[in-house]
Amino acid sequence: MLRRLACSLALLCSTALPAAAPAPPTAADAALIAGVFTPPRAAPDFSLRGSDGRTLQLSHYRGKVVLLAFGYSSCHEVCPVTLATLAHARRKLGAAASDVQVVYVTVDPERDDVARMHQFLALFDPTFIGGSGTPADLAAVRKQYGITVTRHDTVDGYVLAHSSFVYLIDRRGMLRALMPFGHGVDDFAHDMGVLAKEKG
Amino acid sequence: MNVATGTTRRQIALRAAGIAALLLVTALTAVALQPIRAPTHEQLFEIPKGTWARRMAGARVEILPAELHLTLGVRDILVLHNLDDVPQQFGPILLMPGQTFRMPFTMAASYQFACTAHLSGQMSIVVEPNPATPWARLSWRVNNYLRSGRWS
Numbered sequence: 002m003l004r005r006l007a008c009s010l011a012l013l014c015s016t017a018l019p020a021a022a023p024a025p026p027t028a029a030d031a032a033l034i035a036g037v038f039t040p041p042r043a044a045p046d047f048s049l050r051g052s053d054g055r056t057l058q059l060s061h062y063r064g065k066v067v068l069l070a071f072g073y074s075s076c077h078e079v080c081p082v083t084l085a086t087l088a089h090a091r092r093k094l095g096a097a098a099s100d101v102q103v104v105y106v107t108v109d110p111e112r113d114d115v116a117r118m119h120q121f122l123a124l125f126d127p128t129f130i131g132g133s134g135t136p137a138d139l140a141a142v143r144k145q146y147g148i149t150v151t152r153h154d155t156v157d158g159y160v161l162a163h164s165s166f167v168y169l170i171d172r173r174g175m176l177r178a179l180m181p182f183g184h185g186v187d188d189f190a191h192d193m194g195v196l197a198k199e200k201g
Numbered sequence: 202m203n204v205a206t207g208t209t210r211r212q213i214a215l216r217a218a219g220i221a222a223l224l225l226v227t228a229l230t231a232v233a234l235q236p237i238r239a240p241t242h243e244q245l246f247e248i249p250k251g252t253w254a255r256r257m258a259g260a261r262v263e264i265l266p267a268e269l270h271l272t273l274g275v276r277d278i279l280v281l282h283n284l285d286d287v288p289q290q291f292g293p294i295l296l297m298p299g300q301t302f303r304m305p306f307t308m309a310a311s312y313q314f315a316c317t318a319h320l321s322g323q324m325s326i327v328v329e330p331n332p333a334t335p336w337a338r339l340s341w342r343v344n345n346y347l348r349s350g351r352w353s
Contacts, residue, residue: 023245023282023301036279036304042297147293166293179293183308 032195034188035169035178044069044168044176045145049106049138052119052131057104060174065102066196067170068189071148071163073109074121079165079182081125087167088126090189100172100197106132108150108163110139169193172201232342233335237275237353243303244271245280248296253287267324270348271306272341274331279304291324 023039030037044059044067051057059067068087072080084105091098105122107113110133113121118131133139143150148164165182169192177196180189246265271277280303283289283296292312294302309330332341346352 023247023280023303026303030303034305036294036302038296039301039303040299042300145295147290147295149292164293168293179302179304181304181306181312183310 029195029199030177033169033178033192034184035167035180035192037178038176041171041175041177044170044174045142046174047132047138047142047145049132049134049142050115052115052122052129052133054115057130057132059104059170062102062104063174064172064201065100066172066193067168068101068103068193069106069146069168069170070103070166071106071108071143071146072165073107073161073163074113074117075109075158076161076163079163083165083167083182084122084125084129086184086186086189088129089186090193091126091128093186093190094193094197097194097197101193103129104132105129106142107139108143108148108161110134110136169196171196171199229339230335233339235338237332237338237341239275239353242276242305243278243280244269244276245282247282248285248289250284250286252285252289265324269324269326271326271328272331273306273309273328275341275353277306277328279306279326 026037026039030039046059047057049057059069070083070087072083074080084103087103091101091103094101103126105118107118113131113133115131115133118133122129122131132142134142142148146168150164151162153160153162167180167189168176169178169180171177178192180192246269248265269279271279280301281291281294281296282301283298286298288298289296291302294304296302306326306328309328312326312328329341330337332338342353
C-alpha cells in the first residue's frame with residue numbers, strides 16, 4: 002500500500018514538474034553583448050564565389066572569429082553603416098584584428114558579382130570577404146540562417162529590404178551569437194575581443 | 202430650514218468628494234513615484250514540446266503572443282526556449298530543439314520577425330523606453346496590468 006502510494010506520489014511529482022528550464026549562459030556567453038545561443042550549434046557551412054577570387058567556405062576560416070552578415074552593394078542605408086561599424090571595430094582590436102574575419106554575403110545576385118563585391122567591400126576594409134553565387138545558392142544560404150529579403154520596385158530600379166543582423170561565429174565554427182542592427186563600434190569590438198581571446 | 206439642511210448636505214458631499222479625489226491623487230502619485238522593480242530582466246517565452254506535431258495534426262496552436270513587449274531597464278532580455286522536437290525560427294534566430302536564445306535589447310524600437318511559431322508567420326517585439334518619469338511609470342504599470350494581469 003505504502004509502495005503504491007509512493008509510486009503514485011513519484012508519478013504525480015514527475016508529471017507536475019515544470020518543463021526543463023533554459024540552460025543558463027556560460028560565463029563566456031554572459032560576457033557577450035550580442036544575443037547568445039545556448040548551447041551553440043555549428044554554423045551552417047556553404048560554398049559560394051568569394052570576392053577574393055576563391056571559393057568561399059566558412060570552414061576555411063576555422064581558427065578565426067567570423068562575423069557573418071548579409072547585404073548588397075547598392076544598399077544606401079543599412080549596409081554601409083554595418084560595414085563601417087565592423088571595419089572600425091576590427092581596427093580597434095589592434096593586433097587581434099588578424100584573428101577576426103568579416104564575411105559579407107550578397108542578397109542581390111542580379112547586381113553583385115564578385116568583382117563588384119570586392120570593390121564595394123574594399124571601401125571599408127580590404128580584408129573583408131564578400132560572397133556571391135547563383136540566386137538558388139544564395140537562397141539556400143539565406144534559408145539556413147533565417148535571412149529574409151523583400152524586393153521593392155522604385156522608379157529607377159529596386160531596393161531590397163533585408164535582415165540586418167550580424168552573426169558571431171567562434172574559432173571552432175560554432176554559431177555563438179547574433180548582434181542586431183543598431184549596435185555601435187564599442188559593442189562589436191567588445192564581442193570580437195571576447196571571442197578572439199578564446200582558444201580554437 | 203430645509204434649504205439650510207440641503208446646503209449642508211451638498212457641502213458635506215462636496216468635501217467628501219474632494220477628500221476622495223485628494224486621496225486618489227495621493228495614491229496615484231505614490232504609486233507613480235515608486236521605482237519599478239523586477240526580480241529578473243529576463244522575459245521567458247517557451248515553445249512547448251509537441252507543438253509541431255499538434256500543428257501537423259491540424260490543431261490551431263498559437264504559442265506566443267503576436268506582439269511581445271519588453272521595457273528597457275525593467276524587462277529587456279528576451280529569452281526564447283525551444284522545447285519542441287523540431288527547429289523553430291524567429292526571423293534570423295533558428296532555434297534547435299532544446300536550444301535557448303537570450304537577446305538583451307538596448308534600443309527602444311519595434312522589431313518585426315518572420316516566425317514559424319506563429320500561425321500568421323509574423324511576430325513583433327516591441328521594446329519600450331525606460332519609464333523614467335512618474336507619469337511614464339504609472340502608464341507602464343497600467344498597461345502592464347492590462348496585458349499580463351500582474352501589478353508591478
